[in-house]
Amino acid sequence: MVGLHKSEIKNPVINWIDTRLPLFTMMQKEYGVFPTPKNFNYFWNFGALAMINLMIMIATGIFLAMNYQPNTAMAFDSVERIVRDVNFGWLLRYAHANGASMFFIVTYIHIFRGLYYGSYKKPRELLWIIGVVILLLMMATAFMGYVLPWGQMSYWGATVITNLFSAIPVVGDYIVTLLWGGFSVDNPTLNRFFSLHYLLPFVITGVVFLHIVALHITGSNNPLGIEPKSEQDTLPFHPYYTIKDMVGVCVFLLIFAMLVFFAPDYLGHADNYIPANPLVTPAHIVPEWYFLPFYAILRSVPSKLGGVLMMFGAIAVLFVLPWLDTSPVRSAKFRPLYRKLLILFVVVTLVLGLCGAKPPSGIWVVIARVCTAWYFLHFLVILPLLGKFEKTLPLPESISNPVISVGGGPLPGAAFAKPMEKI
């Protein structure tokens, strides 16, 4: 009994459980009293929103799987049956489809927060890397999920993307045959995509757990990019951020509801309501909107292998970002030049998305190539140079200091007198 955890909980039943498996103490520590910077803005809601979104996707997905048939002869019809005959099947299907879009919206904004406020910098490099792993898993899951309804876009999107692997020299064709389980995208492919699509969200859940553990070791970043110096700079997570997260969840659900109930097919492609036909390719194959920037990068490069490498490279640069950005200042709030260049980067990515939706001809090819070049320039050239040459603004003394005014007078000028803080 010497090593047993001594629970502080008053309720005797919960105390008995907690002594043997300290879940309640853990929840109290990690989400109850956890010292959180008090200056979070709403950008800090998006991690929690992503978690809720993941839970929604798993719940709707499990109930959809009770009625979906992963066989090429029945898949398309089983989805229609769900929408028409299964009680609330329409709600499950459109919540799941639009939930995927919401998941990427939330995640991209979450990533933007990281880029803007330098949340990838020391000591949060591994936290960031785990996040990129989650992004990759999300993309794989979404890609396979889109194949399941077995519409024209499902089939041809699967064909195009699996064919990419044939670009790998020597073993490419063997890998593609292995992925397909045959000589083209067909029933074996659909079956295994269903199995893996069901599996990966639980892998994502495990990696999200690691993501949160890593976060709780380093503590959260904050809009000023300077570490909390004392307890005065923090607030207990509950009730301040639990309630703020609830506000964010309400806004999230509002937008989600607008999509699901008033525009359920807006973000989808009409061609996916045509059953898959292996003999007829649609005039314009496009992936779902959240893949468009990467699709544009893929098509920018005239070489098949080159395009594949650049597309995967666009994610690969994110892995090494903590080492590309050499600036000792975290938050863009104090990096005026970086701030402008980051906004430009976001615009470039959005333009890439637009290019991805257009047929790859004429002016769109030129624009896509310019934007692809800028995308990599931003990470590989601009960020390393900025760290050396950017003139940053002086950092405040602490999170509390810019706000506390002594004796009701004007803010003390001394708060900004200290030289730039070394991180």
Next chain:
Amino acid sequence: MSATAHAPGDGHAPDHSKRDFLKLVAASSAAIGVGAIVWPMIDSMNPSGDVLALSSVEIELTAIPEGQGITAVWRGKPIFVRHRTAAEIKESVDVKLTALMDPQADADRVKAGHDQWLVVVGICTHLGCVPLGNKPTDMRGDFGGWFCPCHGSMYDVSGRVRHGPAPANLPVPEYAFMTDSRIKIG
């Protein structure tokens, strides 16, 4: 806002009634929200539209000779439709209710004017086997109706249980005569 802050020297314990009210409203809204989300998921497991559409079946009676029964399928279950002889009908009507394990009059188990037709769900009320007895050559047990080979339950020509271990009579499903020779079950 500051008017509701605790004035120093108030003397009373801080009033948490507003906070308690807000907590109650928040918790109730969350509970209603969770219910609104969970109910569609659970209801999606209930029989869907196409399953409900298959929930009726019509049966032609002209091909069934006297003394014989057929097995039809309704909602995935076997249904015995037995064409009873006059002797079998009299025998069923004459049985004293006190002699029955699950007392029920024969008249309550058939449609008036059509008492030669017995329609029952052909699943033994013990543990679910399908009893024998539709063909005259089948074992019909001591009461001329049906015999369940699994554990020896016996039913009479009105589908009533006469020998256990089954506890109850063979259930009569909801059905109606469309014409004298055609019934619709369900």
